[in-house]
Every structure is written in C-alpha cells, then in structure tokens.
Amino acid sequence: MNESRRARLQEELARCMRCGFCQAACPVYRERGTEFSVARGKLILIEAVLDGRIGLTRDVRDALEACLLCKSCRAACPSGVRTDVILAAARELAAERYGHGLLKTAAFAALKRPALLAAAAGAGAHLWGLAFAPEDGGDLWRLRLPPGNLYPRLPRRSLLSRLGAGELGATAAAGGRAMKVSPDTVRGTVILFPGCLVNFMLPQVGLAAIKVLLSMGSEVIVPSGQACCGTPLYVNGDRAGAGRLAETNLSWLASAGAAASGGGPPVVFVCPSCAESWRGYPEMVREEWTALARQVADRVTDISIFLTRRGPEEFLAGLAAAAGRPGRGDAGPRVTVTYHDPCHLAQAQGVRVEPRALLRSLPGVALKEMAEPGGCCGSGGTFGLFHPDLSRRIGGRKAGDITATEAVTVATGCPACLLQLRQELSAAGRSAVGVRHTVELLAEVVDAGRK
Amino acid sequence: MGGADAVTALRRLAPSGEVFAGELALSYAEDATPGMGGRAPLAIVRPGFREEVSAVLSFCNREGIGVIPRGAGTNLSGGVVATEDQVVLAMNGLARLVEIDEANLTATVEPGLVTAALHKAVEARGLFYPPDPGSMAVSTLGGNVAEGAGGLRGLKYGVTRDYILGLQVALADGQVVRLGGKTVKNVSGYDLLRLLVGSEGTLGVVTEIIVRLVPAPEARQAMLAVFATVDAAAAAVARVIAEKVVPATLELLDDVTIRAVEEYSHCGLPAAAAAVLLAEVDGMPEAVAREGERVKAAFRAEGARKVRVANDAGERDQIWTARRTAVSALARVRPTIMLEDATVPRSRVPEMVRAVGGIARRHRLAIGTFGHAGDGNLHPTILTDRRDLEEMKRAEAAVGEIFGVALELGGTLSGEHGIGLAKRPYMRAQFGEAGIEVHRRVKGALDPRGILNPGKVIPPRSLVSQR
Ligand SMILES: Cc1cc2nc3c(=O)[nH]c(=O)nc-3n(C[C@H](O)[C@H](O)[C@H](O)COP(=O)(O)OP(=O)(O)OC[C@H]3O[C@@H](n4cnc5c(N)ncnc54)[C@H](O)[C@@H]3O)c2cc1C
Ligand code: SF4
Ligand code: SF4
Numbered sequence: 001m002n003e004s005r006r007a008r009l010q011e012e013l014a015r016c017m018r019c020g021f022c023q024a025a026c027p028v029y030r031e032r033g034t035e036f037s038v039a040r041g042k043l044i045l046i047e048a049v050l051d052g053r054i055g056l057t058r059d060v061r062d063a064l065e066a067c068l069l070c071k072s073c074r075a076a077c078p079s080g081v082r083t084d085v086i087l088a089a090a091r092e093l094a095a096e097r098y099g100h101g102l103l104k105t106a107a108f109a110a111l112k113r114p115a116l117l118a119a120a121a122g123a124g125a126h127l128w129g130l131a132f133a134p135e136d137g138g139d140l141w142r143l144r145l146p147p148g149n150l151y152p153r154l155p156r157r158s159l160l161s162r163l164g165a166g167e168l169g170a171t172a173a174a175g176g177r178a179m180k181v182s183p184d185t186v187r188g189t190v191i192l193f194p195g196c197l198v199n200f201m202l203p204q205v206g207l208a209a210i211k212v213l214l215s216m217g218s219e220v221i222v223p224s225g226q227a228c229c230g231t232p233l234y235v236n237g238d239r240a241g242a243g244r245l246a247e248t249n250l251s252w253l254a255s256a257g258a259a260a261s262g263g264g265p266p267v268v269f270v271c272p273s274c275a276e277s278w279r280g281y282p283e284m285v286r287e288e289w290t291a292l293a294r295q296v297a298d299r300v301t302d303i304s305i306f307l308t309r310r311g312p313e314e315f316l317a318g319l320a321a322a323a324g325r326p327g328r329g330d331a332g333p334r335v336t337v338t339y340h341d342p343c344h345l346a347q348a349q350g351v352r353v354e355p356r357a358l359l360r361s362l363p364g365v366a367l368k369e370m371a372e373p374g375g376c377c378g379s380g381g382t383f384g385l386f387h388p389d390l391s392r393r394i395g396g397r398k399a400g401d402i403t404a405t406e407a408v409t410v411a412t413g414c415p416a417c418l419l420q421l422r423q424e425l426s427a428a429g430r431s432a433v434g435v436r437h438t439v440e441l442l443a444e445v446v447d448a449g450r451k
Numbered sequence: 452m453g454g455a456d457a458v459t460a461l462r463r464l465a466p467s468g469e470v471f472a473g474e475l476a477l478s479y480a481e482d483a484t485p486g487m488g489g490r491a492p493l494a495i496v497r498p499g500f501r502e503e504v505s506a507v508l509s510f511c512n513r514e515g516i517g518v519i520p521r522g523a524g525t526n527l528s529g530g531v532v533a534t535e536d537q538v539v540l541a542m543n544g545l546a547r548l549v550e551i552d553e554a555n556l557t558a559t560v561e562p563g564l565v566t567a568a569l570h571k572a573v574e575a576r577g578l579f580y581p582p583d584p585g586s587m588a589v590s591t592l593g594g595n596v597a598e599g600a601g602g603l604r605g606l607k608y609g610v611t612r613d614y615i616l617g618l619q620v621a622l623a624d625g626q627v628v629r630l631g632g633k634t635v636k637n638v639s640g641y642d643l644l645r646l647l648v649g650s651e652g653t654l655g656v657v658t659e660i661i662v663r664l665v666p667a668p669e670a671r672q673a674m675l676a677v678f679a680t681v682d683a684a685a686a687a688v689a690r691v692i693a694e695k696v697v698p699a700t701l702e703l704l705d706d707v708t709i710r711a712v713e714e715y716s717h718c719g720l721p722a723a724a725a726a727v728l729l730a731e732v733d734g735m736p737e738a739v740a741r742e743g744e745r746v747k748a749a750f751r752a753e754g755a756r757k758v759r760v761a762n763d764a765g766e767r768d769q770i771w772t773a774r775r776t777a778v779s780a781l782a783r784v785r786p787t788i789m790l791e792d793a794t795v796p797r798s799r800v801p802e803m804v805r806a807v808g809g810i811a812r813r814h815r816l817a818i819g820t821f822g823h824a825g826d827g828n829l830h831p832t833i834l835t836d837r838r839d840l841e842e843m844k845r846a847e848a849a850v851g852e853i854f855g856v857a858l859e860l861g862g863t864l865s866g867e868h869g870i871g872l873a874k875r876p877y878m879r880a881q882f883g884e885a886g887i888e889v890h891r892r893v894k895g896a897l898d899p900r901g902i903l904n905p906g907k908v909i910p911p912r913s914l915v916s917q918r
C-alpha cells in the first residue's frame with residue numbers, strides 16, 4: 001500500500017467518532033458481543049496497526065476476517081465513515097504482508113480466469129469445494145467444511161452456455177462478444193450482467209430475468225464471456241486483481257455497448273454484490289479506465305429498480321398484459337410470500353421498497369413481513385467457509401424468522417442470500433419452504449401467460 | 452501479574468465467559484469520548500453468568516487489580532477508558548430480560564440488555580419505559596444506571612434515576628447485595644439505591660436491575676417552531692412552563708446545528724433561523740389536543756415565525772428527524788465532536804447559549820448547541836479534529852470555560868453524561884475540597900482497596916491542588 005493510499009485510509013479512519021452505533025447493525029457483533037467483532041473495534045485495531053502500535057498478528061487478522069463485509073455498519077454510521085472501504089483496505093494490507101491463505105489463493109486463481117471457472121463448472125465439479133481444496137496443512141484447521149455440500153450441486157450447464165445454444169432465441173452479437181435476446185417489439189435495450197453465482201449455480205435466475213425484461217419490451221444483451229465482478233478478490237485484499245477483472249468487464253461493456261440500439265443503456269443486475277462492485281470500479285481500476293468506470297457506475301441498476309422505474313402500477317399492467325390476464329384483481333387462492341432484504345441491496349443501496357412493490361403486484365401473492373427482514377443471512381461470500389459456526393448462528397436466526405411467517409416461499413434479491421437461505425432452511429428441517437429470486441416469481445406470471 | 456497469568460486465572464473464574472488479552476484487548480481501550488487516549492487493558496472478561504462477576508471481583512480485590520465494568524462503551528465522559536494494569540469486565544453478555552411484571556408495573560433485566568430492546572419488549576405490552584438516551588439503540592441498561600442517563604423525554608418523565616426500583620450489586624470484594632425491590636415505596640435503611648445510580652462503576656457492579664414502567668401514552672403530538680433569536684426561543688420555553696403545560700419533550704437547536712442538520716438531511720429547516728424548538732406533548736387524546744394548542748399559542752406569543760404541527764406519524768417522523776440527526780449532522784462537519792452536557796437551571800438557558808457563543812468566538816472554534824432546553828440540559832458540541840493537537844488544546848480550554856459559566860449560573864458540570872475521567876479536573880470547582888472529601892470517604896467505605904473503575908469521578912489529590 002503506497003503512502004497516499006495510506007494517508008487516505010488514515011483520513012477515513014479519523015472520521016470514526018467511536019460512538020459505537022455500529023453495534024446495533026452488525027450481525028457478527030450480535031452473535032459475539034466483543035468489541036473486535038464490530039466496526040468500531042476493528043477500526044481501532046486498524047488505526048493502531050497503521051501507527052505501528054500493534055502488529056498485524058494472527059489474532060488481529062482473524063478479527064478482521066470475522067466480518068461479512070455486509071456494509072450494515074456503513075449504513076448505520078452517523079459519521080458516514082466508509083467502513084467497507086477501510087475493512088477491505090485492511091485486508092489488502094494483511095494480504096500484502098502475509099499473502100492470502102493458500103486456500104483462498106487457489107480460489108482466486110480460478111476466479112481470475114473465466115475459462116478455468118467455466119471448465120470447472122462444465123465438468124460438474126463443485127466450484128467452491130474444488131477451489132478451496134486444501135493444499136497445505138497450514139490453513140487446514142481453519143477450513144471446517146460443513147457435512148454435505150456447502151452449495152447445491154452445480155447445474156449441468158451454465159446460463160451463458162445455454163444462451164450460447166440459442167435458448168430463449170438468443171443470438172450472437174458484437175462479433176461474438178455478446179449475446180442478444182430480442183422481444184417482438186423492441187422498446188429499449190438493457191445490458192444484463194448475470195454474475196458468477198447466477199451463471200454457474202442459478203442459471204434459472206438469469207433466464208427468469210431475461211424473460212421478465214423481454215415481456216416489458218426490453219432487448220437484453222448479455223456478455224458471452226463475463227469475468228467475475230471482482231468482489232471476492234476485493235474483499236479479501238486483492239484490490240489489484242479485482243481491478244484487472246473490472247477492466248475486463250469494462251472493456252467488454254465498451255464493445256457490447258456498441259451492439260445496443262441506443263447509446264449507454266442501463267446495466268442491470270440480479271446480484272447486488274456484483275452491482276456494488278461495479279459501482280466501486282472507479283476506485284479499483286487503473287488511471288486510464290477511471291473515466292469509463294465512472295460513466296458506467298452511473299448506469300448500474302438493480303433489476304427491481306429498473307422494472308419499477310415507471311412505477312409498480314405500470315409494471316403490473318405490463319406484466320398482466322404479457323401474461324394475458326388481469327393482475328392484482330385476480331381472485332385466486334393467495335399464497336404467503338415473505339421477503340428477505342439482502343445486505344448489499346437494502347443496507348448498501350437502500351433498495352427496500354421496490355422489490356416489495358413487485359411482489360405485492362403479483363396475482364395471488366400475499367406478502368407477509370418477517371420479524372427482521374433486514375437481518376443478515378450469514379452468507380458473506382466465503383465467510384461461511386472460514387466461520388461456519390458464526391455463519392450458522394446468524395443464518396439459523398434468519399431461518400427461524402422465515403418459518404415463523406409460515407410463508408410458502410421466501411423471495412430475495414441476491415443469489416448468495418438465496419443459496420444461504422436454502423441451506424439454512426434445510427438445516428432447520430424446513431426445506432419445503434421455497435427460496436426464490438424475486439424475478440423468478442415475476443417470470444412465473446409471464447410463463448403462465450404464455451401457456 | 453502479567454496478561455497471560457491474569458488470563459489463566461480469569462478463565463478459571465469465568466469458565467462460561469470469554470477471556471482474552473493481547474492486541475485484541477486494545478479494542479476495549481476507549482469509549483465514545485474523544486481525545487482521552489486509553490491503553491490496551493491487562494485482560495478482558497466477558498462473563499456468561501452473574502456468579503462469575505463475583506468470582507472475578509473477589510479475585511481482583513485480593514490481587515489489587517483494577518476492574519472497569521463496561522456496557523456498550525458509549526459514554527461521553529471517559530468512563531471506561533482503560534490503563535494497561537486494569538481488567539475490563541464486559542457486562543454485555545448478561546443481557547436477559549428476566550421478567551415483565553404487569554401486575555406491579557416493573558421489568559427485571561440483566562445489566563447488559565440494550566435499552567431499545569427493553570423499550571420494544573414493554574411497548575409490545577402497552578407499557579412504557581420513558582428514559583430514551585440518544586444512544587438507546589446500543590447503550591446498555593447497566594450503563595444507563597451507572598451514568599444516570601437522561602434522554603429526550605426527561606422534561607415530563609424524568610431520567611433513569613426516576614425509574615430504578617431495585618438493584619442487585621456485586622461489591623468490590625464480590626459479595627452480593629440487593630437494594631430496593633419491586634415496591635413503589637421503600638424507606639428502609641439509607642437510600643443506597645440512589646447512591647449506586649450514577650456511581651459510574653466506582654462503587655459496585657450492577658448485576659440485575661428492576662425498573663418501573665408506566666402505561667404507554669395513548670396519543671402524541673409533535674411540533675416545530677422557528678425563532679429569530681435564541682432569546683425568543685428561550686422565552687417561549689419559559690412561557691410553555693408558565694402555562695403549566697409539561698411537554699414530554701422540548702428541544703432546542705441553535706443556528707450552527709440548524710445549518711448542519713439542513714445540509715445533511717434536507718428536512719426543511721430555514722437555514723437563516725437562529726433557533727428552532729421541537730416539542731411533543733403526549734397523554735390522553737383530549738389532553739394532548741388541549742395542551743398542543745397551548746404550546747402552539749405560547750410559541751406564537753413569543754414571536755415564533757413559523758409553527759409546524761405534525762398531522763400524522765409521517766410528519767411526526769419528519770419533525771424528529773431534525774433532532775435525531777443533530778449528532779450525525781454535526782459529526783460530518785468535522786471528524787471529531789466533543790459533546791458536552793453542562794446543565795443550568797432552565798431560566799438561565801439564554802445566558803448559557805450566549806456565553807457558549809462568546810467562548811466559541813474567543814477560541815476560534817465551531818460550537819453547535821442543541822439539546823434539552825426544557826430542562827436546562829444543553830449539549831454545546833465542539834466540532835474539531837482529534838489529530839490537530841493545537842486545536843484540541845483550544846477545545847479543552849473552551850470546555851473549561853463552559854463548565855465555569857455553567858457553575859456560575861447555578862448549574863452543574865454534567866446533567867446526564869457523568870464525570871468519568873473527562874470532567875474530573877473540574878470537580879473541585881463544583882464541590883470544593885470538602886465535597887470531594889465526602890466522595891472519597893464514600894468510595895473508601897464501599898471499595899477500600901480502590902479496585903472499582905480506579906481513577907474515575909474523584910480527582911486524585913495532586914490534580915485537585917493543581918486546579
Ligand atoms: C451519539 C451519542 C448520544 C448520546 N446521547 C445521550 C443522551 O441523550 N442522554 C444520555 O444520558 N447519554 C447519552 N449518551 C451517552 C451514553 O450513551 C450513556 O452514558 C449511556 O448510559 C452509556 O451506556 P453504556 O452501556 O454505553 O455504558 P458504558 O459507556 O460502557 O459505561 C458507562 C459507565 O457505566 C459503568 N457501567 C457499565 N455497566 C455497568 C454495570 N453493569 N455496573 C456498574 N457500572 C457499569 C462504566 O464503568 C462506566 O462508568 C450518548 C452517547 C453518544 C455516543
Ligand atoms: S458508527 Fe461509525 S463513527 Fe460510530 S463507532 Fe461505528 S464506525 Fe465509528
Ligand atoms: S461489514 Fe457487517 S459484519 Fe463487518 S463489521 Fe460491518 S456490520 Fe459487522
């Protein structure tokens with residue numbers, strides 16, 4: 001870390017007034033109750049490390065790692081301290097001095113090489129199981145993989161390969177760098193960035209998003225060879241690596257954008273962590289990319305925002321028309337659905353109203369709030385791999401909240417939350433509760449209309 | 452005894468809890484008070500059972516090791532700032548809500564319970580625990596008791612002290628005593644209960660609290676009034692009181708605060724206003740309507756330029772946003788804020804506000820003043836940067852002068868934040884040598900070896916003679 005970045009980090013740290021208000025927001029603090037679990041304590045430690053008062057010892061590194069990077073503390077902070085930036089920078093410092101744990105290094109190698117990721121997925125291998133296969137005794141004791149698979153078995157084919165095979169009528173565009181799916185009448189163009197989890201593990205979420213966008217008259221452009229958004233690298237201290245991925249995605253966007261009918265279409269996300277990462281690209285990329293990164297950052301949109309941009313009423317009308325039947329007035333049996341707020345959507349982007357408006361607009365759906373819809377699910381990327389007990393405690397609380405609503409389905413807006421919720425509900429013996437991305441429920445209505 | 456030995460011994464004494472030392476202990480060095488320093492304590496113990504509190508105390512008492520009881524660490528007086536030879540007793544692991552007794556209108560809680568969690572639980576049953584410090588989303592009830600915390604509803608409902616019926620306290624040597632109980636009336640023996648409230652962890656460690664509850668008010672009405680001068684606002688406060696209306700809340704924001712709040716939250720405050728008053732009346736619906744009118748009339752009579760009354764929950768929320776975001780808004784102006792709470796009789800509020808303005812000018816400091824005008828408890832808040840040592844010196848000097856003025860006006864150093872380390876040097880000015888000696892004797896009687904939160908509240912003899 002060079003001097004100027006260090007100085008900026010110290011400047012940011014100085015803004016923490018130690019009020020402790022982050023305690024109310026932090027899922028890890030809630031379980032552990034120790035100061036070093038929460039942003040305030042971590043910031044005290046980081047400041048002391050920078051001043052040379054303490055070393056970046058194993059204890060300190062562990063404390064910094066025991067964090068979901070959920071940004072809840074940033075959202076709760078009265079001083080507006082950018083805790084997420086500080087926490088990521090501290091991990092960068094740790095990585096510089098001590099390297100990433102070998103396990104993580106192996107995973108990053110895969111994430112940095114789209115082809116490797118795709119190959120791993122194509123072989124039907126368990127991505128994380130493969131990536132995190134212990135290579136060295138040093139970190140072995142920290143890796144306590146839960147019995148059974150952490151994530152469900154990978155689907156046989158990824159979203160991009162299915163689109164490549166022409167599913168939903170996708171065709172090649174931008175000289176093969178992108179794929180395009182067009183509605184009968186084109187009323188606009190969007191770029192959809194599916195992200196790794198959706199591409200490899202939840203292709204049905206990507207397909208659902210495309211169907212819904214098509215039903216609204218949007219032409220959808222998807223990258224043929226997306227790179228990882230960079231989040232896993234960035235949050236684990238590999239800012240430079242994340243920057244290279246960002247540049248890959250930006251350069252793809254520049255060429256795929258050319259395939260779009262209008263200039264600068266919105267870039268739509270079904271994964272809020274990817275969206276957050278893209279918003280942070282200006283601070284990750286090298287100088288020559290920053291202008292483009294800034295311009296793109298302004299176009300980053302969560303799909304729920306995009307769909308309700310003209311008001312949920314209009315969306316509902318459109319959806320009803322696409323489904324060929326009336327919407328809200330539908331007097332069928334009503335099923336109870338509850339909604340989980342993903343941290344990176346609700347806390348980080350402040351998006352809470354739109355997904356609910358969409359769900360309420362669905363025919364036959366009664367939305368019932370759980371006790372703490374904004375409570376973290378405990379996923380936090382690779383957090384669960386290194387802190388299985390904590391992750392399970394946080395997730396178990398969530399599963400309890402969900403089952404208490406007696407909802408048939410829990411909807412959410414984040415693929416990582418979705419996978420985590422499935423696992424937690426099944427651990428709680430409630431695998432009958434469906435876990436779906438909001439757009440999947442919307443797509444069902446579209447499908448029903450087609451039949 | 453070194454950190455490692457202490458950890459070994461403490462682990463044995465608090466087997467269900469968490470015990471650690473080393474670098475991580477540094478995260479317990481400070482609290483929300485700026486510029487107090489603080490060192491990594493010898494060890495941290497976070498007991499899982501009350502009995503472990505006694506065991507730890509009796510051990511530390513024998514060994515002569517200082518013990519700092521700690522809740523959420525949000526106090527503003529350096530009350531849990533540590534030195535390297537002290538043990539921090541983190542009480543937030545004892546956080547059960549033991550019982551809500553609707554027949555006796557009491558709640559029994561462990562000290563680590565978060566204030567807002569108690570609010571939520573009792574409000575679900577139509578009951579009300581009025582003390583509401585601005586930090587209630589994180590502060591613990593043990594910390595509230597030990598500081599005698601106040602809040603926005605103090606004017607009508609009083610402060611923490613007025614709601615404590617009983618305490619279980621572990622003494623310095625680990626013995627446990629019960630003070631007070633569930634009865635509303637209780638005059639047996641000395642009023643040790645009140646002695647413990649506000650004792651800042653220096654006389655005993657609170658292990659259980661019985662609080663008094665009241666029925667929740669059925670209706671509320673909030674309003675906001677804009678004034679051209681602080682004097683006019685202060686006169687309006689006096690007129691409201693003279694009208695024999697006691698609003699639950701009556702808060703003032705001065706011009707510096709108004710501008711910061713408006714910049715931050717755009718809630719529609721006129722940036723040119725010199726003062727804003729926020730009031731809320733509550734109670735039975737008819738009474739609320741009547742009292743609301745009287746407050747409004749009082750505001751108008753003193754020249755309020757604009758009075759906005761909240762017609763629904765949304766508007767009420769909007770009005771309170773102005774007050775709730777005051778700290779945040781000021782905190783964003785500069786990195787460090789020094790939130791003081793020198794308190795004066797309410798009739799002296801205008802003089803206090805003027806004096807603070809003069810002090811700010813003389814020391815070239817930005818000071819925003821807001822707070823509980825209705826009870827004379829204002830928060831002059833110095834906006835500074837803890838890394839700028841020269842400016843911090845000026846800020847310290849300004850704080851000293853603020854205390855001086857408050858005392859001259861018949862006030863007190865602290866209305867609700869406590870003395871801790873930060874205000875210790877000014878104790879003599881308020882109490883004189885004799886008054887401090889009384890403090891010393893009480894402390895000596897309850898904690899003869901001086902292990903409980905050593906160095907807090909009572910100035911050492913050397914410091915006293917300096918000032
Ligand atoms: C932004 C902000 C706003 C605030 N607003 C208000 C306000 O409106 N009104 C107000 O009164 N205060 C306010 N405070 C100050 C603070 O929140 C209160 O003093 C609160 O009561 C402290 O509680 P705590 O749990 O954080 O205690 P701590 O800070 O951990 O400790 C406070 C004191 O209590 C002692 N203590 C803690 N637990 C125990 C125990 N179990 N037994 C014995 N002693 C114990 C400690 O030794 C220490 O002396 C505010 C603070 C901040 C940062
Ligand atoms: S809420 Fe913000 S200012 Fe307060 S302690 Fe946490 S990080 Fe610091
Ligand atoms: S990012 Fe989340 S887990 Fe990490 S300190 Fe902040 S609130 Fe806690």
